[in-house]
Amino acid sequence: MLWRQFAMEWRLYSRDRVAMFWTMAFPVILLLGFGTIFRDSGGPKLAVVRVATLAPGARDAALDQALVDLQLKVVALSRTEAEARWARGETAAQLEPEGEGYRLRLNSYLMAQAGATAGLVNQAWLVAQARLSGAPEPRRIPIQVESPGRKRSANYASFLLPGLLGLNLVSMGLFSVGMVNVSYREKGKFRRLAVTPLPKWIFLLGQVLHRLTVTVVQAAILLLVGYLVFGIANQGSFLNLALIMALGTGCFMAFGFALSGFAETSEGYAAISNLVFFPLMMLSGVYFTLDSAPAWLQHLVAGMPLAPFLKALRAVFNDGASLAGHGLGLGIVAAWGLAAFLLAVKRFRWA
Amino acid sequence: MTESALRLRGLRKTFPKVVAVAGVDLDVARGEVFGLLGPNGAGKTTTLEVIEGLTEADSGEIEILGLTWARNGREIRSRIGVQLQSTSLFNKITPREALDLYGSYYPRRRGTEELLALVQLEEKADAYHITLSGGQQQRLALAMALVNDPELVFLDEPTTGLDPQARRGLWDVVRRMKAEGRTVVLTTHYMDEAEALCDRLAIMDHGKVIATGTPASLIADLALPSIVELTFEGTAPDPAAFEAALGLRVEPRMDLWEIPTPDPKTLLPRLLEAAEAAAVPFQQVHIRRATLEDVFLHRTGRSLRE
Numbered sequence: 001m002l003w004r005q006f007a008m009e010w011r012l013y014s015r016d017r018v019a020m021f022w023t024m025a026f027p028v029i030l031l032l033g034f035g036t037i038f039r040d041s042g043g044p045k046l047a048v049v050r051v052a053t054l055a056p057g058a059r060d061a062a063l064d065q066a067l068v069d070l071q072l073k074v075v076a077l078s079r080t081e082a083e084a085r086w087a088r089g090e091t092a093a094q095l096e097p098e099g100e101g102y103r104l105r106l107n108s109y110l111m112a113q114a115g116a117t118a119g120l121v122n123q124a125w126l127v128a129q130a131r132l133s134g135a136p137e138p139r140r141i142p143i144q145v146e147s148p149g150r151k152r153s154a155n156y157a158s159f160l161l162p163g164l165l166g167l168n169l170v171s172m173g174l175f176s177v178g179m180v181n182v183s184y185r186e187k188g189k190f191r192r193l194a195v196t197p198l199p200k201w202i203f204l205l206g207q208v209l210h211r212l213t214v215t216v217v218q219a220a221i222l223l224l225v226g227y228l229v230f231g232i233a234n235q236g237s238f239l240n241l242a243l244i245m246a247l248g249t250g251c252f253m254a255f256g257f258a259l260s261g262f263a264e265t266s267e268g269y270a271a272i273s274n275l276v277f278f279p280l281m282m283l284s285g286v287y288f289t290l291d292s293a294p295a296w297l298q299h300l301v302a303g304m305p306l307a308p309f310l311k312a313l314r315a316v317f318n319d320g321a322s323l324a325g326h327g328l329g330l331g332i333v334a335a336w337g338l339a340a341f342l343l344a345v346k347r348f349r350w351a
Numbered sequence: 352m353t354e355s356a357l358r359l360r361g362l363r364k365t366f367p368k369v370v371a372v373a374g375v376d377l378d379v380a381r382g383e384v385f386g387l388l389g390p391n392g393a394g395k396t397t398t399l400e401v402i403e404g405l406t407e408a409d410s411g412e413i414e415i416l417g418l419t420w421a422r423n424g425r426e427i428r429s430r431i432g433v434q435l436q437s438t439s440l441f442n443k444i445t446p447r448e449a450l451d452l453y454g455s456y457y458p459r460r461r462g463t464e465e466l467l468a469l470v471q472l473e474e475k476a477d478a479y480h481i482t483l484s485g486g487q488q489q490r491l492a493l494a495m496a497l498v499n500d501p502e503l504v505f506l507d508e509p510t511t512g513l514d515p516q517a518r519r520g521l522w523d524v525v526r527r528m529k530a531e532g533r534t535v536v537l538t539t540h541y542m543d544e545a546e547a548l549c550d551r552l553a554i555m556d557h558g559k560v561i562a563t564g565t566p567a568s569l570i571a572d573l574a575l576p577s578i579v580e581l582t583f584e585g586t587a588p589d590p591a592a593f594e595a596a597l598g599l600r601v602e603p604r605m606d607l608w609e610i611p612t613p614d615p616k617t618l619l620p621r622l623l624e625a626a627e628a629a630a631v632p633f634q635q636v637h638i639r640r641a642t643l644e645d646v647f648l649h650r651t652g653r654s655l656r657e
Contacts, residue, residue: 004455008448015443015479187439195403195433197425198456351405 001198005206013210023176023218027164028225034287035157035230046117047073051082051096062132063102066124072117093117112292157230161222162313163286166248166306168218170280173252174259174273176211181260181348182269190350200350208253215249235320243323244316247330248309251337255305258340261347280306302329305336354417356381356503356534357402362411364397371397373558375411379536379551381502384529386549387538388643390653394558395538396436399507402536403433416502429457432501432533436508438492442481446472446491449480450498457499466494470524486517493524504528506537510544522548542643554647561650569646575611576641579618581626581633582607588631597625608633611641 013019048067053060067074077085085091092110096103104121106114123140130138184190193203226232234241259276263269283290283297284306290298301307308329315321323330357379364372372394379385387395400406402413404420404427413420418427440449447463454460467473470490475483483491489509496504506525510518525548528535539545545552546566554562554569562569570576581587583606590601590608599618602609612618615638626633648654 001455004452008444008452011448012441012443188435188437189439191405192433192435192438194405195428195431195435196453196456197428197458 002202002206002209005203006209009206009210010213013214019176023168023172023214024221027168027218027222031157031160031164031222031225032229034160035155035226038156045071045073046113046120047075047092048117048121049075049077049082049085049091049094051079051094052076053097059128059132060097062128063125066127066131067121069127070120070124072120072124093121095121155230157226158232158318159314160287161226161230161232162317163310164222165219165245165317166284166310166313167281167286168222169215169245169248169252170255170277170306172211172215172218172249173254173256174277176214176256177207177253178256178260178273179266179269180207181257182263183266185260185349185351186265194350211253212249215245219245234317236316236322237320240316240323241313244309244313244330247333247337248313251305251309251333251340254337254340254344257344257348261344261349280304283307285310303332305333308332354381355379355414356383356416357385357536358412358414359398359402360412362398362401362413363409364394364401364406365409370558372401372408375555375558375560377553377560377563379534381534382529382532383550384525384535384537384548386545386552387536387555388540388542388545388549388552388647389538389555390540390647393555395540395555396507397558398555399505399536399538403431403505404428429459429499430502432496432499432504434492434496434504434506434509436511438488438495440480440488440491443479445477445479446483446494447476449491450494453495454498459500460498461500466497469497469527470494471520484517486513486520489513489517489521490524493521497528501533503534503536506535508538508540510539510541518544542647545643552643554643554650556647556651562646566643569643570641573611573641573646573649575613577612577615578639578641578645579610579612579615579622580607580637580639581610581622581631582635582637583632584634593625593629593631596629597622611645 050064050067064074075085079096082091082094082096086094086105086107089107089109092107092113094105096105102125104118106118126138130136190200193200223234255276259272260269263272283293283301284304285301286306290301290307293301308326312323312326312329312333315326316323355378357377359375359377362372362375363370375394375398377385387398389395397406401408402415404424415427416430418430420427444452446467450463450466454463464473467476470493472487472490472494475487480488480491493506493509496506509525510521513521522544525535525537537548549566551565552563552569553560562572564572585606587603587606587608590603593608594601597610599610599612602611610618610622619636619638623636644654
């Protein structure tokens with residue numbers, strides 16, 4: 001009976017092109033798209049708009065040379081042209097002469113790029129001053145980019161892949177499990193089952209097993225594409241990877257069951273689940289780290305289930321870490337899962 | 352084997368704002384088609400849901416095929432067939448798959464081909480559920496209620512929302528269920544359906560059974576089983592003056608007057624004479640037998656469709 005239920009779930013799922021796309025193809029598209037766009041770990045070359053000085057002197061020449069030496073792209077423009085470009089919002093940082101010196105204007109909408117540029121421009125200014133005074137050239141400290149486990153230099157695809165694995169689990173729990181439960185209840189599918197002798201747990205277990213296997217297939221596809229296209233391979237033990245994934249699956253599936261008990265209609269559930277889904281997705285470090293956010297927010301996020309899950313997953317997958325160092329984080333995930341499970345038991349309704 | 356198919360005593364179910372079932376007693380014999388007739392909100396569906404074990408009664412006794420929910424829940428589910436008011440299936444499941452799947456839930460099952468033939472869905476056996484017409488979906492729901500070869504079948508408003516032809520098709524399926532020896536309990540708010548299908552009826556209103564019997568006996572029990580109708584062009588005039596002249600009750604409807612009578616043959620000449628004398632501007636005269644609609648009207652003062 002259970003096998004039959006499970007097989008039917010797969011058969012119906014395979015006919016649902018939209019569901020197939022969102023669960024199987026969409027994460028792959030994200031990985032390929034973002035992984036390719038941000039392939040160079042250094043990101044795009046930083047540019048500074050340089051407003052021409054009316055009567056350039058030796059100091060201007062030294063500064064311009066230092067900017068180029070520091071790998072900045074210098075866009076030399078007249079003041080009128082520069083102002084037009086600034087007004088179009090294309091400029092992140094604009095260096096202009098002011099009084100005896102210079103002024104650097106940063107675009108508040110492009111702060112990540114502008115901030116990095118500002119650092120380099122100031123460095124260039126120090127270099128230029130040293131050169132003008134004949135002092136020895138300041139030496140820069142060499143930089144090396146690598147992941148916490150020092151396994152290799154990190155590229156964006158290898159950062160993104162575990163993030164997508166985690167996000168898949170969240171959307172599986174909230175949407176494939178929670179949403180489906182609400183719509184079954186709303187449309188009376190559970191009631192139709194309730195008048196048959198089929199034990200309800202067999203129906204639910206069939207559904208859960210189907211979602212689990214979908215998750216496994218989904219993860220396998222992502223890992224395969226990551227390996228073939230970006231050369232990303234699991235650096236840790238597959239057992240640890242499986243253990244973490246199993247914990248996350250249980251936690252987020254319980255979330256789906258718990259939340260489905262709080263909505264009467266599919267529309268209501270869509271609102272509730274998005275309220276949970278979006279903050280988790282935006283704040284938990286799926287696509288980017290939150291290291292520039294205020295400390296209180298980082299602490300808050302570390303106490304939510306997805307961020308510690310991703311941290312442990314990345315440690316194992318990217319750096320080959322053991323689980324020992326992530327006991328606290330995984331404990332937080334397990335605690336959320338347990339709380340959600342208890343809530344689900346209390347709130348779950350068939351009709 | 353004279354045990355009844357269904358026996359209810361003092362069934363009550365109250366929801367926070369409404370008393371849905373207010374003390375219902377029923378006996379349904381094996382092999383009969385029994386109808387619960389009443390307007391929307393009369394408590395028919397709640398009564399069925401309590402019997403089917405979907406909703407728990409506040410009080411009262413339910414005996415199904417001599418079994419009770421407290422002791423024999425699984426056996427009851429194995430031996431009854433249920434069609435809910437709206438059966439929601441997956442959009443992309445086919446009738447064949449649905450019957451195979453639901454059949455697999457039961458220890459005893461009928462063949463899928465046989466069921467498809469019974470409800471004349473052979474041609475649509477492999478079409479997705481979402482592509483079936485309303486009548487076809489409803490016939491599939493009936494077939495699903497028969498997958499376990501049930502002794503007792505519950506149908507909740509099986510023809511609501513269907514066109515006349517599709518309704519006739521479903522009536523044939525119900526008649527075949529009876530011919531196969533099954534007991535059928537159905538709800539409806541169509542009096543023609545109740546008359547056409549049911550051996551016996553319970554008329555429900557406000558959560559209570561207000562009359563029980565065969566359709567013929569319910570109508571015969573009316574003291575005035577015939578009705579003479581005078582139809583008008585446009586709205587019927589106030590009959591008060593004519594009522595006094597005739598000395599009989601005249602009930603105004605939209606565009607006609609109804610005069611219930613035990614003896615239309617004697618009434619008719621008198622009626623025409625009085626109408627002539629009073630210059631009543633009627634168009635036509637009809638004489639008809641009272642229907643279940645009139646029974647309901649007589650008992651509650653309201654129409655079934657209100």
